[in-house]
Amino acid sequence: MTRPFLSTNAVSVTRPDTAATPIVVSVAHAGRIYPPELLAAARATRLELERLEDSWSDLIAARAGEAGASVVQALWARAVADCNRAEGQMAPGEVAPALRPQYSAPGRKERAGLGVVPTRLADVGPLWKRPIDRAALAWRLDSLHRPFHEALADALEGARRRHGHAILIDLHSMPSIPVGQAGHGARIVIGDRFGDTADGWLVDTVVTAAERLGVPVSRNQPYAGGHIIRSHGRPDRGVHAVQIEIDRSLYLRRDRSPDADKLGPLSDWFYGLLGDVARAWPGAVALPQAAE
Template structure:
C-alpha cells in the first residue's frame, strides 16, 4: 500500500486515563481507490469528518495520546463492524447469513461505502473479496488494535481507561435542529453514566447545545472498545461541522480554536470522571 493507514500522536503510555481516536478524518486516497471510483475524489470528501483530526490539537499540546486514521473513509469505514457489509458489492458475494443488516447499510454506508447522497453509486464495479480482506487486515484491524493497545496501557497505568471516539456531523434538522454536540454511549452500554454525564457537562460548559444518543448512539468504535465492567469506557462525540469549519464545510473556520479547547477540556474532565479501580477496591 502506498499510504500509511493511521498514526499515533503523543505518548505510547497515556498520561491520563483518556485516549482519543479519530477514525473518519482520513484525507489519503490510494491510487487503487482513485482508479476504481466512478466519481472524482473531490466528491468523496463528503464522506470525511472533514479536518476532525485538528479538533484534538490542543489536547495533543497537553500531552494526549491520539490515534488518527489517515486512510480515507471511502476505502474502509473504521466505525463499522466487518460484517456491516453490502454483500452485493463484493465479488464473489460473501454468505448472506454472516452479514449484518441495518439502516446504515441500506443507505449505502456500510464497511465500504457504496453510495452517497447527491452523488449516487461510488464505484465502477464490484470489489474483489480478496481486496476487501486486504483492507480489513491492513487498515481496519490494525487501527482498532492500536486503539485497544492504548486503552490497555491507560488502564494499566491509571486503573481505568476512557476512549473519546471523536467525529463530526452535518448540521442536524427537524427536532434535533440546533444541537451541536451529540454524546453517544450505546444507550448506556459502552460507558459508566459518570463518563457520559461528564461529557455532556463539558459540552454545556463550552456553550454548546448537546444531546445524548440522538441521533447518534455510537458505532463500532465504542461497541468494540467500551467494556465498562472491566473499567474501560467509550463515548462517541459528534461535533457539528459548523462549529469548526467554514461555510463551505471544506476548510477550518473561525470556531476551530474554541472547538479545540472544548476537546482538551473534555479530555481533562473525563480523566477524573471515575475513580481508579484500586481506589474503589480499597474503599
C-alpha cells in the same frame, strides 16, 4: 509534547512523553490520504469521495497530547474502509455475488451504501466501478480497518495497565441534523450506547463540558455510538468509551475548509474537556495546587 510510537501509512498513534492520563482519543474519519489503488477503482471523483470525511475533525483534537491523552488516528480516507462499522456491516446488494452469503439482515446505513466499505452516496450513486469483491474487501480491511482497531486496542490496554482503567473519547463530526430526525437542533451529540459503553460519571462530565459551548446537546439521539465504542467500551473491565459528534458548522466554512476563528476555541474546549474527564474519574487523586 507528543511523539509517534506507532505509524503506518494508514494509521498513526501518538502519545505524550509521559502518559499522564488514561485517556485515548480516536479519530477515525478525518483521513485525507487516498491511495492510488482506491482512486483507480473509483467511479466517483475524489471531491465526491471527500464527502464521506469528518473533514478536519483531527484539528479539534490538536491539543490532546498537551492534555495527557494518546491519539489513534486513521490517516487513510474513510472511502477505503469505515472503521466505525463492523466487518460484517454490509448489504448483500453492495458486494460481488460470491460475498453475498456472508452478509444478512443489513441495517438502514448498510442499505444506504454506508457499510464497512462505503459504496454509495446520495446524489452521486455508486462510488466504485465494480462491486466490492473478495480481494478488494481484504485489501481494505487489512490495510486500514484492522490496523486501526489493533492500534486502538493496544493503546487502551496500555492505558489500563498504567492507570488501572482507560477512557476512550471517539471523536467525529456530523452534518446539521435535519428537521424531523431525532435530535434535531442538537449541535453536539454524546453517545454511550444507552449506558452500555461507559459509566454515568463519564457521560455526565462530557455532557456538562459540551453544554459550556452554549449550544444544544443531545445524548444518544440520533447517534448512540458506532462500532468503535461498541467494540472497545468495556466498563466491567475498566474501559469506558463515549462517542462525540460535533456539528461541522461549529468549525468549518461552507466549503468544508477549517474556519480558524472557530477552530481555535473549539480545540481549546476539547483540551479542557479532556482535563475534566481525567479529573472526574471516581478514583482520581487531585494533584496539589501550587501556592499563590
